[in-house]
Amino acid sequence: MKSILAENLTKTYPKGQVKALDDLSLDVEEGTVLALLGPNGSGKTTTVRILATLLNPDSGRALVGGIDVTEHPDQVRQIIGLSGQYAALDETLTGWDNLTMFGRLYHLSGTAAKARATELLERFSLTDAAKRPIRTYSGGMRRRLDLAASLIIKPKVLFLDEPTTGLDPRGRQEMWGVIDELVKGGVTLLLTTQYLEEADQLADDIAVIDHGKVIARGTSDQLKSTVGGERLELVVEAQFVARATELVATTLGVPPHIDESMRRITAPVTDGGASLIRILRALDEQQIHPLDIALKRPSLDDVFISLTGHIAEEVKND
Amino acid sequence: MIETIVDCLIITKRQLLQLVRVPEVLIFAIIQPAMFVLLFRYVFGGAISAGVPGGYVQLLMPGIFVQTVAFTLAGTAVGLAEDMQKGLIDRFRSLPIARSAVVIGRTLGDSTQNIVTLVVMGLVGFAVGWRPSSGIVKVTLAFFFLLLFGFAMSWIGVLIGLSVREARVAQNLVFISVFPLTFLSNAFAPTTGMPRVLQYFAEWNPVSTMVAGCRELFGTPNKFGATASSWPSEHPLWMSLIYMALIVAVFLPLSVRKYKNAASK
Numbered sequence: 336m337k338s339i340l341a342e343n344l345t346k347t348y349p350k351g352q353v354k355a356l357d358d359l360s361l362d363v364e365e366g367t368v369l370a371l372l373g374p375n376g377s378g379k380t381t382t383v384r385i386l387a388t389l390l391n392p393d394s395g396r397a398l399v400g401g402i403d404v405t406e407h408p409d410q411v412r413q414i415i416g417l418s419g420q421y422a423a424l425d426e427t428l429t430g431w432d433n434l435t436m437f438g439r440l441y442h443l444s445g446t447a448a449k450a451r452a453t454e455l456l457e458r459f460s461l462t463d464a465a466k467r468p469i470r471t472y473s474g475g476m477r478r479r480l481d482l483a484a485s486l487i488i489k490p491k492v493l494f495l496d497e498p499t500t501g502l503d504p505r506g507r508q509e510m511w512g513v514i515d516e517l518v519k520g521g522v523t524l525l526l527t528t529q530y531l532e533e534a535d536q537l538a539d540d541i542a543v544i545d546h547g548k549v550i551a552r553g554t555s556d557q558l559k560s561t562v563g564g565e566r567l568e569l570v571v572e573a574q575f576v577a578r579a580t581e582l583v584a585t586t587l588g589v590p591p592h593i594d595e596s597m598r599r600i601t602a603p604v605t606d607g608g609a610s611l612i613r614i615l616r617a618l619d620e621q622q623i624h625p626l627d628i629a630l631k632r633p634s635l636d637d638v639f640i641s642l643t644g645h646i647a648e649e650v651k652n653d
Numbered sequence: 654m655i656e657t658i659v660d661c662l663i664i665t666k667r668q669l670l671q672l673v674r675v676p677e678v679l680i681f682a683i684i685q686p687a688m689f690v691l692l693f694r695y696v697f698g699g700a701i702s703a704g705v706p707g708g709y710v711q712l713l714m715p716g717i718f719v720q721t722v723a724f725t726l727a728g729t730a731v732g733l734a735e736d737m738q739k740g741l742i743d744r745f746r747s748l749p750i751a752r753s754a755v756v757i758g759r760t761l762g763d764s765t766q767n768i769v770t771l772v773v774m775g776l777v778g779f780a781v782g783w784r785p786s787s788g789i790v791k792v793t794l795a796f797f798f799l800l801l802f803g804f805a806m807s808w809i810g811v812l813i814g815l816s817v818r819e820a821r822v823a824q825n826l827v828f829i830s831v832f833p834l835t836f837l838s839n840a841f842a843p844t845t846g847m848p849r850v851l852q853y854f855a856e857w858n859p860v861s862t863m864v865a866g867c868r869e870l871f872g873t874p875n876k877f878g879a880t881a882s883s884w885p886s887e888h889p890l891w892m893s894l895i896y897m898a899l900i901v902a903v904f905l906p907l908s909v910r911k912y913k914n915a916a917s918k
Contacts, residue, residue, distance in 0.1 A: 387747050412749040423740035427671045439663045440748050442656065468674055484744070 337398070338492050338523035339363040339386060344395035346381050346547075355381040356392065357547035363525055363540075368518050370538035371527040372635070378547040379527035380420065383496045386525065387417045400491050416485035416493045420500060422477035423484075426470040430461055430480050433469065434487070441488045448487075455483040459513060475506030479513060486517070493517065495526045499533060511536055531635030541635075545643045555635065562633045562641045565607050567614065569600045570627040576600070579625075582617050586610075604630065657751040664758025668732070669765060682728075683770055686721040687777045693717065693841060694781045701842055705873050707784055712875055714778040715795075715867035716840030719860055721774065722767055722803035723831055726810030729763050730823040733814025742815075742912075753909050760807040767803045771796055787872030795870035798893065802863050805897040808904035815911045839877040840864045857885055859896040865889035 339362060346356040356378045363369040371379045384390040386397055388408035397404045400414045424433050431452055438448025456462045459479040464472060469480065478498060485493065498514065499507040514537055518524055528534050534541045535555045543551040543558070551558060567587075571579045576598050583591045583602050587610060591602035604610040607630055618625060672679045690713070698709040705711055733756075736742050745755045775783075775796075785792045810827065817823045837851055838844070838860040844852050855861050861877055866889040868875045877886050885892040 384743075389743055389746055409749055412747060415747065417744065417747045419740045419743055421740045423744040425667060425671070425741065426739070427675045428667065429674070432667075432670055432674070436663060436667050437744075437748070440660060440745070440750055442749070 336365045336401070337362045338365040339369070339397075339399055339525055341382070341386065341397040342395055344382070344385060344392045344397060346378075346385065346390070346392050354547050356385075356395075358395075359544070359547055359549060360395075361542050361549055361552075363523055365523050366521050367539045368524040368526060368537055370534035370541045371525065371544050372529070372531065372534045372541050372639075373527075373544035374529055377544045379544060380496055381547075382544075383417070383419075383494050383525065383527060387415060387494050388412055389417075413488070414491045416488070416490035418478075418482045418485040418493075418495050418498060420497045422469075422474075422481040424469050424477065424481055427468055429466050429468055430456060430472070431465040433480065434484060437484045438487050443487070451487055455486060459483045473506070474502050475509055478502060478506070478510055482510075482513060490522065492523045492525070495524065497527055497529065499528070499530065507533075531639065535635055543639065543642055551638070551642050558635065558638045559633045562637050563603060564633075565604050566631050566633075567602050567604045567610060568627070568629050568631050569614070569625055570598055571600070571623055571625055573598055575623045578621060579618065579623055582621065582623075583614060586613050586617050598626075657754055660750045660754035661758040661761060664755055665762040665765065668759065668762030672766065679766065679769065682766065683773045686717060686770060686774045689717050689720070690714070690774060690777050690781065697841065705875065707786075707873065708782070710778070710782045711784070711871070711873040712868060713841065714774075714783040715871055715873075716838075716864050717778075718771060718774065718799050718867060719802065719863045720835040720840055721770060722799050723806050723835055723860060723863075724827070725763050725767055725803040726806040726808075726813070726831065727824065727827040728766070729759060729807045729810030730814035730817075730827050731820050732763075733759060733811060734817050734820040734823040737815065738820060746912075752913050756811050756908050756912050760804055760811065763807045763810075764800055764804045767800055771799060785871040785873075787870060791870045791872070795867045798863070798866060798870065798890070801897055802859075802893065805900040808901055808908055811908035812904055812911055815908065834858060835860050838864060839875070844877055856883055859893065859900075861885070862889040862892040862896065866893045 341359060341361050344356045344359045345354060347354050359378065359382060361369070361371075361382075371382060373379050381390065385392050386399055386404060388404050388411050391405050399411050402410045402414075404411050425436070428436070434452035434455055435448045438451050439445065443451060456465045459482070461476060461480060461483070464476060469477060472480065482495070482498070495514070499510050502510060511533070514524070514526070518537070526534075526537060539554065541553065541555055541558060542549045551561070567583075569579060569583065576593065576595070580591055580593055580600055583600055587602050587604065589602055591600045593600055611628070611630055615625075615628070693713050694710050698713065701709050733742070742755070785795075813826055814823050817826065837847075838855050838858045840860060844855040844861070847855060856877065862885050865875060865877055865886065869889065
């Protein structure tokens, strides 16, 4: 069953002439994770806002848990959790205050809201900070609490809009751990990110989005294979570049690509490890010692560039 | 219906909890009007001849009460603008609660805060010589009127708070609109000294009718206006009620609609 289904969504904001969403379609199978990967302004947040009933599309339709988001937004709100780009919490209140308030607003009884708050604070390692105002929290703690707030009713479908943007590496690792746990618990997750690594790490499936359209869809491996397989990268001292190039060409039987300034020789390989050993032997016979040699799989960065012709912007600029 | 009321009260409770967690906010909300009482009482009080028993302070206190509750909309506007900026409004909107709950809860919370402020100001006023002479029933009624006016003004704040991009803009917008409104009235000085045009404005200004109404209820009736026998100056309480009803009738639906379509900045 599809937990999220969006068909031909379009959205143009009144102030801009550009289409935020241009005939965007996507679907997420129940219990799986889809990462919406794209740079700023590509339409990720708009998609999430439509699916989370915060915004109506100009045309197209969207179902979450089988319910139409524009026709029955109230029913959709009963089954979703949303954690946005910024920690949407009351900063002056404590973590405990926030969770109990949201619990009550989800119509839990007072006792149930308190029990759930205790449970979530425990689960997200925030028990010690429970009685402190949010403004004293670190970025990572805020995000965890924000995520906790979106899990109060144990949503069937969870939307995380750039859950780690602005976090330091440690905060990001923590967040990934927490999200991983959730996914194991069986929630359907739609995650947006500009971090290629994050999509790779967390998602079953990736939809690459640019200018309001899904331009590629598949698993991380499938996307990577669209830009080709493995390649061998070899860096040698300047005086050896010519000889090493010839050697690689004869050993592998393909003309390598040479980056003179970096003294880097690159060639596609099909049998990975075996090619590497053959090259190393040949180099050793000629007494050429590589400064660096490696087998590289294409990264999602490579995928993004080959699909869009531009690099994914990782810096927030709005 | 009951559920919606409970939702409103939860939002109200949130605001009161904020006051407990950050008491400075309430302290400043009290100090400012208390300071106004003292300044006007002792700086202008000597220069303005009141011509009423008990002196200028009898006229001043209702004026400051009204000014203070009129500024309720500042708190509402800034609070909501901040919630918008932080994405909190988005979260509320993704919850299965009535669309009106967040804004009604907010206006109720701001009104509750007014109770505390008014009590403190009343005490400060009493300390500097203010003596309402109309009896407990009318005095209570006057305070009730003031709270109602604050509640009505708060709805204008909702619309402002949800419309601006930043909390600071809300703050400035409120200041430049409400400040003149409270001064182009009978609140601090008789309107008869103003240019004719402003006198007409002051006569129909809701702040003036509120002030005149409260003076009446506190036992120091005070005629005002350019034309001595105009309807607002003859029936200030009724006129005030009509204004409040109008404000709520216009701004409540506009605000709820705005909230529904609110987009986080």
